[in-house]
Amino acid sequence: MSDTHAETAFIRTEMLGPQLPPVTERGVVKWLRENLFAGWTNTALTLVALFVVFWLVQLALPWWLNGVWNATSLGECRTIAGPEGGACWAVIKARWHQYIFGFYPQDMYWRPIVAFGLMFVALAPVLYYGLRSGARLVGVVAVLTVVSLAALDHDIGHVVLAAVVMAGLFALAWVAPKRLVYVTLLYPFLAFWLLWGGSIWKPVATLAGFGVMVLVYRLIQPRLGVVMGTATGFITACLYWLFVQGSVTAALAGVPPELVPVNSDQFGGFLLAFVIGVTAISCSLPIGILLALGRRSDMLLIKTLSVGFIEFIRGVPLITMLFTASLLLQYFLPPRTNFDLILRVVILVTLFAAAYIAEVIRGGLAALPRGQYEAADALGLDYWQAQRLIIMPQALKISIPGIVSTFIGLFKDTTLVSFVGLLDPLRGVTQIVRADINWKGIYWEPYIFVGVIFFLICFGMSRYSMYLEQKLKTDHR
Amino acid sequence: MKKSVFLGVVAATAMTAGFASAATLDDVKARGELLCGSNTGLTGFGAPDANGNWVGFDVSLCRAVAAAVLGDPAKVKFVPTTGETRFTALASGEVDLLVRNSTWTFSRDTDLKFDFVAVNYYDGQGFMVKKDLGVSSAKELDGATVCIQTGTTTELNLADFFKFNNIKYTPVTVQDDSEAQRQYLAGACDAYTTDASGLAASRATMADPENHIILPEIISKEPLGPVVRHGDNNWGDIVRWTYYALLIAEEKGITKANIEEVASSTTDPEVRRLLGLEGDAGVMMGLDNNWAKNAIAANGNYGEIFEANIGTSTPIGLARGLNALWTQGGLQYAPPLR
Numbered sequence: 139m140s141d142t143h144a145e146t147a148f149i150r151t152e153m154l155g156p157q158l159p160p161v162t163e164r165g166v167v168k169w170l171r172e173n174l175f176a177g178w179t180n181t182a183l184t185l186v187a188l189f190v191v192f193w194l195v196q197l198a199l200p201w202w203l204n205g206v207w208n209a210t211s212l213g214e215c216r217t218i219a220g221p222e223g224g225a226c227w228a229v230i231k232a233r234w235h236q237y238i239f240g241f242y243p244q245d246m247y248w249r250p251i252v253a254f255g256l257m258f259v260a261l262a263p264v265l266y267y268g269l270r271s272g273a274r275l276v277g278v279v280a281v282l283t284v285v286s287l288a289a290l291d292h293d294i295g296h297v298v299l300a301a302v303v304m305a306g307l308f309a310l311a312w313v314a315p316k317r318l319v320y321v322t323l324l325y326p327f328l329a330f331w332l333l334w335g336g337s338i339w340k341p342v343a344t345l346a347g348f349g350v351m352v353l354v355y356r357l358i359q360p361r362l363g364v365v366m367g368t369a370t371g372f373i374t375a376c377l378y379w380l381f382v383q384g385s386v387t388a389a390l391a392g393v394p395p396e397l398v399p400v401n402s403d404q405f406g407g408f409l410l411a412f413v414i415g416v417t418a419i420s421c422s423l424p425i426g427i428l429l430a431l432g433r434r435s436d437m438l439l440i441k442t443l444s445v446g447f448i449e450f451i452r453g454v455p456l457i458t459m460l461f462t463a464s465l466l467l468q469y470f471l472p473p474r475t476n477f478d479l480i481l482r483v484v485i486l487v488t489l490f491a492a493a494y495i496a497e498v499i500r501g502g503l504a505a506l507p508r509g510q511y512e513a514a515d516a517l518g519l520d521y522w523q524a525q526r527l528i529i530m531p532q533a534l535k536i537s538i539p540g541i542v543s544t545f546i547g548l549f550k551d552t553t554l555v556s557f558v559g560l561l562d563p564l565r566g567v568t569q570i571v572r573a574d575i576n577w578k579g580i581y582w583e584p585y586i587f588v589g590v591i592f593f594l595i596c597f598g599m600s601r602y603s604m605y606l607e608q609k610l611k612t613d614h615r
Numbered sequence: 616m617k618k619s620v621f622l623g624v625v626a627a628t629a630m631t632a633g634f635a636s637a638a639t640l641d642d643v644k645a646r647g648e649l650l651c652g653s654n655t656g657l658t659g660f661g662a663p664d665a666n667g668n669w670v671g672f673d674v675s676l677c678r679a680v681a682a683a684v685l686g687d688p689a690k691v692k693f694v695p696t697t698g699e700t701r702f703t704a705l706a707s708g709e710v711d712l713l714v715r716n717s718t719w720t721f722s723r724d725t726d727l728k729f730d731f732v733a734v735n736y737y738d739g740q741g742f743m744v745k746k747d748l749g750v751s752s753a754k755e756l757d758g759a760t761v762c763i764q765t766g767t768t769t770e771l772n773l774a775d776f777f778k779f780n781n782i783k784y785t786p787v788t789v790q791d792d793s794e795a796q797r798q799y800l801a802g803a804c805d806a807y808t809t810d811a812s813g814l815a816a817s818r819a820t821m822a823d824p825e826n827h828i829i830l831p832e833i834i835s836k837e838p839l840g841p842v843v844r845h846g847d848n849n850w851g852d853i854v855r856w857t858y859y860a861l862l863i864a865e866e867k868g869i870t871k872a873n874i875e876e877v878a879s880s881t882t883d884p885e886v887r888r889l890l891g892l893e894g895d896a897g898v899m900m901g902l903d904n905n906w907a908k909n910a911i912a913a914n915g916n917y918g919e920i921f922e923a924n925i926g927t928s929t930p931i932g933l934a935r936g937l938n939a940l941w942t943q944g945g946l947q948y949a950p951p952l953r
Contacts, residue, residue, distance in 0.1 A: 216822050233665060241667035403692065404667070464700055468707035559655055559695040559704075566695075569655050572793050573662030575930045578820040581797050 201225055211576035229580050230587050233571050237588065240406015240561050246335075246398065248291040250409050252300055253332040255283030257416065259307050260325035263318040265602065272318065273311035280304035326420075333405075333413070335397035339390035343383045351375035364522050402480045406561030408591065413480065415549040418488040422548070423541070425488070426495025431525065433500055444496070451493035456551055459486045464558035483555055491548045498544055502537035503529065535610045542603035546596045563588045639711050639843070639850040640901055643684055649691040651677035652701055652710035658816045659925040659933075660716050660736075661693075669693045672924040673714040676735055676841060676858060679910040680712060683857045683902060688913035698767070702727055705844060712854055716810075716839040718768055728845040732855035735840050735917075737937035737946055739833035740769050741811040743818060746826050748805055753832040757782040762795045762804035764788070769809055772835040792817065806830075810837055816931045853900050859949035860907035863889055864916035866940055866949065871915035874908060888952055896952060917947065 161167055174184040204224025208231070209215040215226035230237070239250060258279040266272035284301045291297060311318050327341035351371040359367030405413060432444030451459075463482040471477055506529065514524035534541075556565035568584040571577050643649050653674060656662040661671035669677075678688035696704050696715060705713045706728070716738070717723070719731040742753050742761075750756060753776070763770050765788045777784050787804045789795040796817050799807040807814070811833060818824050841858065843851045864870075867886050869877050878890045887893040891904035898904060914920050918940075925933045939945025 212820060236665070236667075241663060244666070401692075403694070461699070465703040465707065468703075468709055556655075557697060557699065559697050559700055561695070566655065569791075570662050571656075573654075573656030573658045574664065575658050575816070575820065578658050578816060579793070579796060581793060 207231055212578070212580055213576075226580060226583055229571060229577050229583055233567075233577075234587075236567050236571070237407045237563050237584070239409050240567070241404040242400060242406075242409060243398075243404065245292075246400065248287055248293070248296045248300070249332045249335070249397070249400075251283060251286055251290065252303075253329045254412070255279050255300070255304065256307075256321070256325060256328065256332075257412075259304075259311070259318065260322040262311060263315065263322055266315075267319075268316050270312075270315070272315050273308065276304075276308050276311040276318075280308050331397065333400065333409075334402070335399040337387070337391055337393065337396050339393060340387050343386045343390070344379070346386070347375045347378045347383060350378050364520075402478045405480060407563045407567050410480070410555070410561060411549070411552045411563055414484050414487055414552045414555065417484050418491050418548055418552075419545050421488045422491035422495050425492035427499055427530070429492060429496035430499035430503060433496065434503060448493045448496050451490055452497070456487070456490055456554055457557060459490055460554060460558050462486065479558070479560065483558065483560065487548070487552070491544060494544045495541060498537050498540035499533060501540060502533035502535075505536050506532055535607075538603050538607050538610075542599055546599055549596065549599075550592060563591075639847050640684065640853065643711055647685065647690060649677065649681040649684060649712065650710045651680070651691050651693050652696045652704050652713035652715055653677065653693040654715050655695040655697055657716065657813075659812070659929065659931045661714075663693075670924070672736065672920060673716060675914040675920040675924065676714050676861075677712065678913045679861060680841075680854055680857045682909040682913040683860070683906040684853065686903065686909050688909075702729070705729065705842060708844075711843075711850070713842040714840075717842055719838045719840055720768070723842075729842050730845055730851050731838075731840045731842055732851045733840050733858040734838040734946075735858060736812070736838075738810045738812050738837035738839055740772050740808060740835040740837060741814050741833050742806045742808045742830040743799070743814045743827055744806045744830060746828050750806075750830070753806075753830045753834065754780055754782065756784060756806055758784070759805040760785045760787055760803070762787045762789055762799050762807045764791065764795060764809060767809075768837075769835070773808055776834040796821075812925065812931075812933055815933055819930045819932060849900060853902065856896075856900065856952075857906070857910050858917075859952070860889060860910050861917040861920065862940070862947055862949040863952060864907075864911045865918040866942065869911060869916060870919055871912060874912055878908065885952055894953075 158164060162171060175181045200222050201224055204219050204222055205227050206215045206218045206224055207227050209218060209226065209228035210232070212226055212229070215228055216223070218224075219226070235244070235247075239247060242250060259276050262272035262275050266275065280301075283304055284297060287297045287300050307318070307321065310321075324345075327345050331338055331341045351374065353371075354374045355367045355371035358370050362370075429444050429448055432440045433448065435441050435444070460483060463486045464479060467477065467482055510528055510532065511524070514528045519527065553562040553564040556562040556569075559566075561567050561570070564585070568588070571584060572580060651674075653669065654661040654671075657671070657673075659672055661669060661673040663669050674693065677691050677693065681691035682688040694704065694710050696710070696713070701713055701715055701717065702723070704710050714735075716736065717731075718738075719734065723729055724731060742756070744750050744756075750759075756777075761773065761784050763773055763786050770786075770788075773784075773786070787798060789798055792809065792813060795807055795809070798804055800821070807817070809817075811829065814829050818827050818829065821827060841854050843854055863885070864874075867877075867883065867889075869886065869889075874890075877886065878892065881887060881890070881892075884893065888896055890908045891897055891906070895904060897906040900906070903909075915923070918935075921933075921935065921938065922928055925931045927934060935943070935945060937946050939947065941948040
């Protein structure tokens with residue numbers, strides 16, 4: 139027996155520990171081999187790309203590193219930067235406020251800042267309905283608003299007031315996030331009052347028109363149905379706005395609270411881009427939905443009107459619409475009417491975006507299987523119930539990427555208003571800055587500054603749309 | 616060209632339909648504010664500064680008119696207009712007056728139904744080249760590449776000039792002045808052409824102005840001036856004579872600083888009429904009799920405005936040249952005020 143023992147080879151009694159893969163099959167080396175140096179072609183392309191990157195950096199880096207921040211003119215920048223040359227960021231330092239606010243009076247900067255902060259509060263329930271993320275967004279915005287107010291406004295009263303209001307809104311967002319939707323509904327009127335100033339009773343009287351609309355709808359709808367209710371309510375509200383509101387506003391003129399009025403021609407820069415962009419974005423979505431439904435409708439008149447509107451607006455370049463807004467409309471209006479140019483531009487940009495949104499949403503509607511419509515019918519839902527509960531939620535979800543890219547395009551297109559003499563941040567303000575003899579000849583710096591801000595905003599929108607797609611994903615692919 | 620004809624037709628229709636009001640003066644007084652069509656930003660001529668206050672050579676004329684009509688040079692709203700929107704803005708009544716270095720041409724005067732009431736700056740198209748190109752006259756630019764802004768009268772002038780002199784050129788079209796300057800400095804073109812005042816401003820702001828020269832040839836006439844609508848002659852008279860008041864003030868040595876002193880001591884009958892001490896010059900136009908005094912007190916006389924905004928003491932450094940008074944060999948000449 140002992141022989142066999144002696145002849146038996148060594149038997150391992152425990153498992154070998156796991157070994158690392160070979161050097162070429164792990165870590166950085168593996169990644170490099172697979173992604174950059176897999177084969178001859180790949181290696182060659184990598185080398186060429188590296189060379190191009192190196193070349194560009196070597197060209198541009200000194201310009202970036204030599205940037206001058208403190209100077210009073212381009213000439214001074216050149217002297218400081220020396221023969222190598224460098225970016226002259228001093229122009230941004232001297233004129234940044236015009237890029238952000240245009241000619242908005244400097245002692246009233248708190249108004250657009252607060253309006254901008256409140257915009258995110260109003261957006262929170264739209265973006266994150268009933269979620270804690272909404273409260274977090276409100277919290278961050280509240281802090282940023284108060285900090286920028288403290289930095290830019292010398293009136294401590296404004297800072298304290300804004301801090302109290304923002305803290306209150308944050309508490310509301312934390313405790314009852316769904317209630318925040320009321321802020322959203324009030325926001326357009328509040329923002330109008332903050333930005334343009336004047337008596338608060340003007341927006342309040344306008345708001346009352348919506349009250350009239352809802353009241354009439356509530357009265358009519360149980361008897362005559364949704365369509366008649368909406369139509370009657372809308373017409374009553376229009377009559378109110380046309381004939382009653384003026385006297386209401388006039389009667390309440392001079393009653394406080396009142397803000398110093400600021401004229402539209404003092405708006406410019408990103409303030410203008412946001413006023414046009416945000417209004418057009420928020421109005422074009424509902425109009426676009428209605429147009430998309432109208433285009434798929436069986437009713438001949440509605441269908442023809444929708445198709446006509448969409449095809450006409452989509453067939454005309456935006457610049458033409460802007461020229462119409464700024465030049466032709468004035469001829470058709472009664473003499474001496476002063477119809478605000480910004481308002482004209484906002485209306486036409488909204489209509490323009492609505493036509494595109496309508497087609498994007500129609501794409502979403504077309505992608506829904508017929509079974510969904512039939513299921514809605516089988517459940518006995520009427521048209522509007524079916525749209526609201528079954529069709530639209532799915533169609534909108536499908537259309538999110540298209541809608542958001544339309545919005546991004548729209549926001550960037552706001553810079554086209556420089557062609558009608560408005561001060562958009564990219565060209566309008568830059569042109570004015572360059573007209574100053576101190577900064578004449580400056581070229582890249584304003585474009586880079588404005589471009590970076592546009593990128594941040596548009597990138598933010600794009601990331602949000604990806605988040606939303608992820609959140610609403612219900613399929614099991 | 617088609618577009619301007621179209622806009623002209625629209626303008627004409629609007630005029631005959633009586634849309635644009637005839638009594639601009641009444642409108643301005645009722646509004647308490649002058650609407651002045653201005654540039655979207657042109658160095659020295661009109662642009663807002665860092666605090667949003669409009670300053671410049673053209674802007675000062677608007678302020679003088681506001682002072683003459685309303686007694687306050689601050690009661691003016693500047694409406695920025697682009698090259699495309701300026702004439703329609705005027706025709707449709709969006710502005711009362713256009714002072715936006717617009718060239719007085721036949722078709723604008725007749726076809727578009729405007730009145731150029733004066734010429735506040737005599738400009739002309741010139742060329743800038745790099746010194747090392749070794750060119751001393753525009754006629755030596757045979758075969759050159761020339762940077763030129765699209766859609767302007769300068770483009771047509773350039774074609775005329777080269778065709779007339781039977782030499783060849785390659786145009787490099789650019790969108791605006793900053794683009795042109797950039798292309799020219801980067802060597803994309805041998806010469807840059809635009810109005811001589813614009814060339815001077817561009818050259819003044821270059822890193823190496825000594826390496827660039829402005830050629831002596833001026834190839835076109837560009838009389839720039841304030842524009843009003845046809846059909847309201849009284850308003851046209853007010854703008855014209857406000858401008859002439861500034862010229863007469865320079866001729867008579869009345870400045871912003873000494874105007875009160877002159878008013879109390881002068882015996883010159885024309886000065887007395889100008890400052891409203893004698894006669895009813897203002898009332899004849901529907902204004903106060905101290906209209907001209909207000910206009911001069913706003914920014915000084917023509918010479919002062921010129922020096923403060925574009926003259927030799929500024930970085931732009933334009934000489935008076937054609938814009939000197941007629942007594943000093945220039946073209947600026949005001950008819951007698953009587």
